[in-house]
Amino acid sequence: MPGIARRITMEYFDEEILEARRELERLKHTTLETGIYVGDELITFTNITLPQTKIHIYLPEQFIVMPDLVKDMKYPSKNAPDLIITSLDSMVNFGFNILSVSMEEGDTKVMSSQFQNALRNVNPSIKIKKQVNDVTTEHGNEMSWFDFKGYLIDGQNYNRMYLVKMRETVLHGIFNCPMQFKDEWGEIAEKCFMSIEEEL
Structure with missing residues (x-):
């Protein structure tokens, strides 16, 4: 014994x-430089340039451009972002649109409010959980974001919408993941969007 x-x-x-x-x-x-653990997996990051722009952002190296077939299934209403970078299981997504509008200082807050109203008009059950305005990215770009719970074919998901003032455009960023991963991945999304930089 x-x-x-x-x-x-x-x-x-x-x-x-x-x-x-x-x-x-x-x-x-x-x-982002050392990588960040999510569960037992070390997520590493690489600085990419968004297509047809001079905008750089750090995103997970393990992610890929979402195939059109998957995009059509996940976004059947054709309201998909122009570019979606996704995890291999397509559960965690970063989406990007370039909006051809020029903004004055403080306008990301106004645009964020407009996006929130538009979302509520489409789906009145959407509840905006958190709003962050007047944030400055690491490279000096004005940014606003808000989050909400969404519903997909495969269940509930956590969503964030980012609006980042660039020199002559606005970067409309979208992040989503399953609700159970929102804390870990939400923090990563924050770091990624804070890393945005536009070449002169």
Whole structure:
């Protein structure tokens, strides 16, 4: 019996040590440069240029451009973003539209409010959970965003809409993921959109 108890105790301590090591490893990976853990997977990031623009943004390296077939199924109303970068299981998505409008300072807040009203007109059950205005990205672009719960064919999802003032256009960014991943992925989305930079 003492041998069994000792073995159980050793296994317990081994597990504790492994957990501590995992936690230390996670603490080393908290930025877009080092990568960020989501569950047990280390998500790494690369700086991409959005097509036909001079806009750069860090996005997960493991993601791909959403195939048209998947896009048509996920967005049957044809209101899909022009570009969607998605996880391999198409559960986590970053979408982008370039809006050909020029903005004055403070206008992202106004446009954000207009988008919220438009969403509510289409679907009155939508509840805006959080609104963030007058934020400045790391490279000095004015940004507003809001989040809401949405409903898809495959269940509820967490959504964010971003509006980023560029020099002569507005970047309309969309992020969504399953509700159960909103905390981890929401933080990552925030970091990605904060990284936006426009070449001079």
